[in-house]
Amino acid sequence: MFAQVILSISHNDIDRVFDYVVPEKFEGKAKLGMRVRVPFGKGGNITEGYIVGLKDTTDVPEDKIKNIVYMPDDFPVFNDTMLKLAYWMHRRYFTTLSRCIQTITPSGIKDKTDYYKNVKYIKIGDNFADSLIKYENSKKSEKKRLILKYVLENGEMPLSVLRNSINSADYAIKTLREEKALEVYDKKVLAEPYINSLNEESSVVELNDEQKAVIDKWDKERIAENRPILIHGVTGSGKTEIYMNMIEKIISEGKQAIVLVPEISLTPMMTGRFMKRFGNKAAVTHSKMNFRERFNCWKRVQDGNISVVIGPRSALFMPFERLGIVIIDEEHEKSYVSETSPAYDAVETAEKLCSFTGASLVMGTATPSVRTYYRCTENKVVYIPLEKRAVKGSRQPEIEIVDMRKELEEGNRTVFSRSLFEKMTKNLENGRQTMLFINRRGYSTFVSCRSCGYVMKCTHCDVSYKYHATSGKLVCHYCGETVARPEVCPVCGSKYIRYFGTGTQKVEEEVKKYFSTARVLRMDMDTVSGKNGYSNILNKFADGEADILVGTQMIAKGHDFKNVTLVGILAADMSLNTGEFDSEEKTYQLITQVAGRAGRAELEGKVVVQTYSPDNEAIKLAVKGNAKEFYEREISFRKTLGYPPCKASIYIEFNGKNQKNTAECAVMAAYEFRKNEEFEILGPVPEYISKIKDEYRYRLIVHSADDLMLMNRAREIYDKLRDEFENLGVYMKPKTEGIRI
Ligand code: ADP
Ligand code: ZN
Ligand code: ZN
Numbered sequence: 188m189f190a191q192v193i194l195s196i197s198h199n200d201i202d203r204v205f206d207y208v209v210p211e212k213f214e215g216k217a218k219l220g221m222r223v224r225v226p227f228g229k230g231g232n233i234t235e236g237y238i239v240g241l242k243d244t245t246d247v248p249e250d251k252i253k254n255i256v257y258m259p260d261d262f263p264v265f266n267d268t269m270l271k272l273a274y275w276m277h278r279r280y281f282t283t284l285s286r287c288i289q290t291i292t293p294s295g296i297k298d299k300t301d302y303y304k305n306v307k308y309i310k311i312g313d314n315f316a317d318s319l320i321k322y323e324n325s326k327k328s329e330k331k332r333l334i335l336k337y338v339l340e341n342g343e344m345p346l347s348v349l350r351n352s353i354n355s356a357d358y359a360i361k362t363l364r365e366e367k368a369l370e371v372y373d374k375k376v377l378a379e380p381y382i383n384s385l386n387e388e389s390s391v392v393e394l395n396d397e398q399k400a401v402i403d404k405w406d407k408e409r410i411a412e413n414r415p416i417l418i419h420g421v422t423g424s425g426k427t428e429i430y431m432n433m434i435e436k437i438i439s440e441g442k443q444a445i446v447l448v449p450e451i452s453l454t455p456m457m458t459g460r461f462m463k464r465f466g467n468k469a470a471v472t473h474s475k476m477n478f479r480e481r482f483n484c485w486k487r488v489q490d491g492n493i494s495v496v497i498g499p500r501s502a503l504f505m506p507f508e509r510l511g512i513v514i515i516d517e518e519h520e521k522s523y524v525s526e527t528s529p530a531y532d533a534v535e536t537a538e539k540l541c542s543f544t545g546a547s548l549v550m551g552t553a554t555p556s557v558r559t560y561y562r563c564t565e566n567k568v569v570y571i572p573l574e575k576r577a578v579k580g581s582r583q584p585e586i587e588i589v590d591m592r593k594e595l596e597e598g599n600r601t602v603f604s605r606s607l608f609e610k611m612t613k614n615l616e617n618g619r620q621t622m623l624f625i626n627r628r629g630y631s632t633f634v635s636c637r638s639c640g641y642v643m644k645c646t647h648c649d650v651s652y653k654y655h656a657t658s659g660k661l662v663c664h665y666c667g668e669t670v671a672r673p674e675v676c677p678v679c680g681s682k683y684i685r686y687f688g689t690g691t692q693k694v695e696e697e698v699k700k701y702f703s704t705a706r707v708l709r710m711d712m713d714t715v716s717g718k719n720g721y722s723n724i725l726n727k728f729a730d731g732e733a734d735i736l737v738g739t740q741m742i743a744k745g746h747d748f749k750n751v752t753l754v755g756i757l758a759a760d761m762s763l764n765t766g767e768f769d770s771e772e773k774t775y776q777l778i779t780q781v782a783g784r785a786g787r788a789e790l791e792g793k794v795v796v797q798t799y800s801p802d803n804e805a806i807k808l809a810v811k812g813n814a815k816e817f818y819e820r821e822i823s824f825r826k827t828l829g830y831p832p833c834k835a836s837i838y839i840e841f842n843g844k845n846q847k848n849t850a851e852c853a854v855m856a857a858y859e860f861r862k863n864e865e866f867e868i869l870g871p872v873p874e875y876i877s878k879i880k881d882e883y884r885y886r887l888i889v890h891s892a893d894d895l896m897l898m899n900r901a902r903e904i905y906d907k908l909r910d911e912f913e914n915l916g917v918y919m920k921p922k923t924e925g926i927r928i
Contacts, residue, residue, distance in 0.1 A: 188208075188209040188214060188217065188241060188242075188243065189206045189207065189208060189209065189241065189242050189243070189244070189245045189252075190206070190207050190208075190209050190217050190223065190238045190240070190241055190255060191204040191205070191206060191238065191239050191240035191241070191242065192204065192205050192206070192207050192223060192225060192236040192237065192238055192239070192255075193205075193236055193237050193239050193284055193285055193288055194225075194227060194234055194235070194236045194285060195234070195235040195236055195237065195285060195288075195289060195297055195298075196234060196285060197282075197283045197285040197286040197289070198283065198285075199283060199909065199910070201285075202283040202284055202285055203284075204239060204240070205225075205227070205236075206242075206245040206246075206247045206252060207223070207225050207252065207253055207254060207255050208252055208253065208254045208255065209241070209255055210254050210255060213255055213258055216258055216261075217238060217241065217255065217258070218238065218241070218263055219238055219239065219240065219241070219263060219265075219266075219267060219270065220237065220238065220263025220264055220265040220266055220267075220269075220270070221237070221238045221258060221260065221262075221263050221264070222235060222236070222237055222238075222258065222259055222260050222264055222296075223235070223236050223237070223238060223255045223257070223258055224236075224255070224256050224257035224258070224259070225253065225254075225255055225256060226253050226254075226256065231253075233256060233257075235297060235298055237264065237265070237288055237292070239270060239288075259299075259300045262377075262486075262489065264292040264293060264296060265288065265291050265292055265506065266506055266508070268540070268543050268544055269291040269504060269506065270288070270291075271543055272291060272504075272536065272539060272540055272543065273287040273288045273290070273291050274287075275536075275539055276290065276529050276531050276536065277529070278902065279531075279898075279923070280528075280529040280530055280531055280923075281529075281901075281902070281905055281920075281921045282528050282529035282530075286528055286529055287529050290501075290504065290529060290531070291504045292504075293481065293482050293485040293486075294478075294481060294501065295478035295481065295482070296478075296482065299478070302377070302478075302479065302482060303375040303376065303377060304375065304376055304377070304479070305373045305374070305375060306345055306347075306373070306374055306375075306376050307345065307346040307347070307371055307372075307373060307374075308343055308344065308345055308346065308371070308372055308373070308374040309338065309343065309344060309345070309346045309349055309360075309369055309370070309371050310338075310342070310343035310369070310370050310372065311338060311339070311342075311343075311368075311369070311370070312363075312364075312367040312368050312369050312370035313367050313370075314366055314367040314368050315335070315338075315368050315369070317368070318331070318335060318363060318366055318368035319335050319339070319368075322335065328359075330353070330355075330356060330358075330359040331359045331362065331363060333353055333356075334349065334353055334356055334359055334360060334363060334369075335363070335368065337349065337352060337353060338369065346360075346371060377482075377486050378482070378483045378486035378487045378490065378492075391464070392428055394425070394428060394429070394432060395425070395575075397425075397573060397574065397575055398425050398428060398429050398432075398573075401418060401429050401571050401573065402429065402432055402433065402436075404416070404569065404571055405433060405547070405549065405571075406436075408547075408569055409547050413541075413545070413547055414566075414567065414568060414569050415538055415541070415547075415548035415549070415550060415567075415568045415569070416547070416548065416549045416550065416568070416569045416571060417518065417550045417551070417552075417555060417559055417560075417563055417568050417569065417570050417571065418549065418550070418551040418552075418571050418573060419551075419552065419553070419555055419560075419570065419571065419572045419573065419814070420551065420553060420572065420573025420574075421553045421573075421576065421583070421783055422553050422780075422783040423576045423783070424553075424573040424574075424575060424576055425573065425576075426516070426551040426573065427457075427460060427516070429551075430446065430514050430516070430549070430551070431460070431461070431464050431465075433512060433514070433549060434446070434465070434494075434495055434512065434514075435464075437511035437512045438465075438468065438494050438495070438511075440511060441509060442494075442509045442510065442511025442512070442546075443493075443494045443495070443507040443508075443509055443510050443511055444494065444495045444496075444510075444511060444512045444513075444514065445495075445496050445498075445502055445503060445505060445507070445510065445512070445513045445514070445537075446461065446495065446496070446497045446498075446502075446514045446516065447498065447499065447500060447502055447503065447513070447514065447515045447516065447523070447533060447537070448497065448498075448499065448516045448517065449499065449516075449517050449520040449522045449523070450473060450474060450499040450522060451522070451721070451741060452516070452517065453471065453473050453497070453498070453499065454722060454725065455722065458471045458497055461495065461497050465494065465495050467492075468493060468494040468495055469493070469494070469495040469496070469497065470484045470487060470488070470493045470495070470496050470497070471484070471496070471497050471498060472484045472485075472496060472497075472498035472499075472501070472502055472505075473498055473499055474499060474501070484496065484505075485505065485506065488505045488506055488507060489506045491508065499522070500522070500523050500525065500531075500533035503533055503536060503537055503540060510540070510541075510544045510546040511546050511547070512546055512547045512548075512549060513537045513540065513541055513546055513547075513548050513549070514549045514550075514551070515533070515534060515537060515548070515549070515550045515551070516550075516551050516552070517551075517552050518534060518550035518551060518552040518555060518556060518559055519552050519554050519555055519556040519559075519776055530920075530922065534550070534556075534559070550568075553779060553780065553783060554775065554776040554779045554780060554814075555818070556772070557769065557772050557818065557821050557822065557825070557832065558831065558832040560818045560822070561818075561822055561825075561832045561833065562832070564822065583792075583812065584754070584782060584783075584785040584791070584792030584793055584794045585791070585792070585793050585794070586782055586793075586794040586795075586796060586810045586812075587606060587793070587794070587795050587796065587810075588796050588798065588801050588806070588807070588810050589604040589606055589607065589795060589796065589797045589798070589801075590798070590799075590801045591604065591758075591797050591798060591799050592799055601697060601701065602693065602694055602697050602757055603697070603701070603755070603757075604795065604797050606795055607755045607795040607797065608701070610753050610755075610793055610795060611702065611735070611753065611755070612702075614734075614752060614753045615702060615704070615705055615734055619750055619751070619752040619753065619790070620728070620731070620733070620734055620735070620736070620748060620750045620751045620752070620753075621734065621735045621736075621751070621752075621753040621754070621755065622735075622736045622737075622738070622742055622748075622751055622753070622754045622755070622781075622784055622785075623694055623698070623735060623736070623737045623738075623754075623755045623757060624738060624739075624742060624743065624754065624755065624756050624757065624781045625690065625691055625694050625737065625738075625739065625757045625758060625761075626739065626740070626758060626761040626762055626777070634651070634652060634654050634661060634672075634673075634684060634685070635684070635685055636676035636678065636679060636681055636683065636684060636685070637681065637683035637684070637685045638676065638679055638681035638683055639676060639678055639679040639681065641676055641677070641678040641679070643661055643673065643677075645663035645665065645666060645668050646668070647663070647666050647668060647878070647879070647880050647881045648663055648665045648666050648668075648876065648878055648879045648880060648881075649876050649877040649878040649879070650663060650664070650665055650876055650879075652670070653690065654672065655692065659671075659672050660672060661673075665876070665879050665880065666879065666880045672684075691709055691710075691711045691737055691738065691739060692709070694737050694757060695707055695709045695737050698735055698737065702734075702735070705734045705735050706732065706733040706734050706735070707733060707734070707735045707736075707737060708724055708727060708728055708732075708733040708735070708736045708737070709736075709737045709738065710724045710725075710736060710737070710738035710739070710741050710742055711738060711739045711741065712739070721741070724736075728748065729748055731750065740777070742781075742784070743777065743780045743781045743784070748784070749790075750790070751784060751785060751792070752785060752790045752791065752792050752793060753785060753792070753793050753794075753795070754781060754782060754784050754785040754792070754793075754794045754795070755794075755795045755797070756777075756778060756781050756782070756794070756795070756796045756797060757797050758797060758798065758799070759774065759777075759778055759796045759797060759798040759806050760774070760798045760799050760800045760803065760806065762774045762777055763800065763803065763805075768825070768828070768830045768831075771803075771804070771805035771821060772805075772821060774803070774805045774806060774809070775805040775806075775808065775809045775817055775821075778796060778805075778806060778809035778810065779809050779812075779814075781794075782794040782796075782809070782810075796809075796810055804817075804820065805817065805821075808820070829867065829890050834890050834891070834892060835890070835891050835892070835893070835894040835897050835898075835923075836888055836889060836890045836891070836897075836923075837888070837889045837897055837898075837901045837921055837922070837923050838886060838887075838888050838889075838921070838922045838923070839853075839856060839886065839887045839888075839889075839901075839919055839920065839921045839922070840874065840884060840885070840886050840919070840920040840921075840922070841853040841856070841871070841884070841885040841886070841887070841912075841917055841918070841919055841920075842882045842883070842884055842917065842918045842920065843882060843883055843915070843916050843917035843918065844881060844882055844883070844916055845883075845915070845916055845917075846883045848915045848916060848917050849883045849884075849885055849917050850871070850883075850885055851915075852908075852912045852915060852917040852919075853870070853871035853885040853886075853887050854871060855908065856871075856887055856904060856908060856919070857870065857871055857887050859904045859907070859908065860887075860889050860900070860901075860904065863896075863900055865891055865892070865893065865896070866889050866890065866891050866897065866900075867889070867890040867891070868887070868888070868889050868890075869887070869888040869889075869890070870885070870886055870887045870888055871885045871886060871887040872885065872886060873885055873886075874886050889901070898923065901921060901923075905919060905921060
């Protein structure tokens with residue numbers, strides 16, 4: 188027998204199947220998805236690989252073919268569905284198959300061999316029967332009787348499980364061990380079961396009619412075309428309750444569920460709801476877990492002990508055998524697109540996974556991506572709006588736009604408009620909490636010379652430095668380069684250096700200056716370092732240890748603070764001028780999401796949106812809460828200009844240390860695309876940020892009405908030019924938007 192092996196080395200030259208002999212001793216073990224060690228290359232170095240197929244014959248001559256030398260595991264690290272998904276990602280995201288296989292296997296397992304773990308187990312001891320009789324009729328020993336019965340019924344189990352299942356059983360267990368009714372021993376296991384105690388308090392809420400109607404529609408669609416579903420409802424409209432009902436139904440059908448949430452919303456508050464509802468059938472995974480913890484979750488899924496996994500985008504690759512549903516909360520979130528290779532988009536990858544397995548795909552958000560909304564208008568996705576808030580009495584907040592140009596004209600130079608200032612003062616007096624949102628971390632946006640106008644820029648990147656007040660340093664947010672704050676202008680020597688704009692630190696300082704009695708917390712990348720930094724700040728705020736929370740995007744997401752009645756968006760237009768086609772979409776989403784933080788309980792909420800462009804349509808429609816108009820307007824705009832999702836486009840970034848080579852390669856690639864007359868080519872042009880970490884950046888955009896043709900042609904050109912370009916030190920990074928293959 189021969190095994191077809193993909194090596195775990197990600198390189199284009201060796202990204203194909205290699206045949207190896209399966210020696211007799213591995214014959215029962217060699218299966219699809221198993222890891223192997225094989226000799227490779229001239230030196231015959233032992234390399235890790237994965238079996239992707241088995242066969243009886245091979246074209247490799249007998250004197251050339253080599254043996255599999257070692258198999259580290261007793262279980263496969265992927266199944267055939269996952270392998271299919273890896274092949275699809277390989278084609279879709281211009282990455283090696285090897286890298287895609289690594290993506291679908293438990294992360295961190297590569298090259299690991301010994302990851303068994305000692306766990307204390309309990310089993311029936313020599314004197315079990317005697318004790319059982321002894322305690323059977325004794326009124327005083329109820330706990331002991333309970334424990335013995337439990338072990339009798341369930342057999343051997345981890346000690347922790349027993350202790351968690353029966354309240355304050357430690358003393359009784361100790362006695363039973365001493366009389367040898369029970370025996371504790373060490374067991375080497377791959378995955379350690381853990382216990383989420385089912386909480387009686389988690390009273391299941393009765394769905395309201397609107398929610399029930401969603402479940403009905405979903406059920407009908409599952410039987411009919413099984414198209415993906417989009418639930419469009421504001422935060423608090425009861426989407427999570429709907430998800431949990433769907434999952435219950437799926438579990439009752441003997442199937443399994445994946446729930447994707449943005450990493451940042453994996454708060455104890457959020458995961459706790461699922462844990463309480465599904466108890467030991469549910470598991471959470473996230474990127475802050477170590478290998479052992481993540482592997483534990485993965486293995487329990489493989490062993491069939493878990494029915495629901497809640498996690499970030501990588502939870503998509505859990506090895507379920509009977510997947511029934513994939514739920515994607517906050518569908519519009521950017522974090523669903525991987526930043527490392529393969530740059531997969533979890534939303535479309537989930538759709539592919541569902542098409543392979545027949546599982547249903549349910550997405551939910553208060554601010555759909557324009558892409559998904561557009562697909563609803565094409566009937567490719569079922570659109571279900573949720574109009575009401577689920578909790579009685581809670582209302583949409585009252586939103587006000589403030590024109591900051593006018594504030595300046597009338598002599599207000601602070602970061603707070605007069606209206607916001609007044610409301611903050613009142614809120615403080617009433618003991619209510621306020622959230623202030625600013626789209627930037629750090630102190631100032633940029634530092635410039637007042638005399639000559641010179642702007643301090645990073646020497647490695649085409650971006651200006653940010654000033655961090657606490658350290659008094661200038662920091663490049665792209666490469667991390669940090670330099671001392673200049674005493675004089677490096678160009679003209681002037682002493683007048685100016686710090687422009689506003690960041691989280693600056694806002695924090697201003698709050699302290701104008702509201703000296705207020706207790707302030709700040710949340711941005713600088714303050715949330717460490718494993719629990721993020722939840723520490725949120726918990727403090729939720730516990731009322733601060734009056735005002737200042738933060739970046741991080742505070743925009745799914746937290747439910749009952750006492751927050753005022754939200755200030757300090758510069759709503761900051762996300763507008765990014766030079767991207769979707770900047771209005773991002774602005775609309777941000778305002779809508781942040782505004783949703785106000786008044787989540789019975790208290791009335793107020794939102795103040797400060798902007799220098801009060802006439803911008805995205806801002807106005809977000810403030811009015813007019814979703815339909817926003818999406819229709821945006822889609823017609825993109826149709827006219829041929830932007831995704833209305834037209835398929837491929838966007839290729841060219842990176843290289845040599846500017847001339849980088850530009851020339853981009854031109855060469857454009858030339859290849861021009862051979863197809865159906866394609867519309869934009870560029871190449873330098874990127875909006877033309878240099879990062881000493882690498883020059885150019886972009887080329889190709890539009891087409893035909894997804895598949897564009898995709899195939901791009902793949903051909905990529906394969907043809909890649910090696911040539913890499914020899915010149917230029918790297919192509921294709922990104923594909925709005926393409927369906
Ligand atoms: P979303 O996920 O859309 O933000 P949730 O499902 O979290 O909404 O619901 C918001 C709040 O309303 C939660 O506290 C939830 O328990 C409650 N809730 C949801 N549906 C109902 C219902 N039918 N009856 C009573 N309370 C509900
Ligand atoms: Zn830099
Ligand atoms: Zn100067």
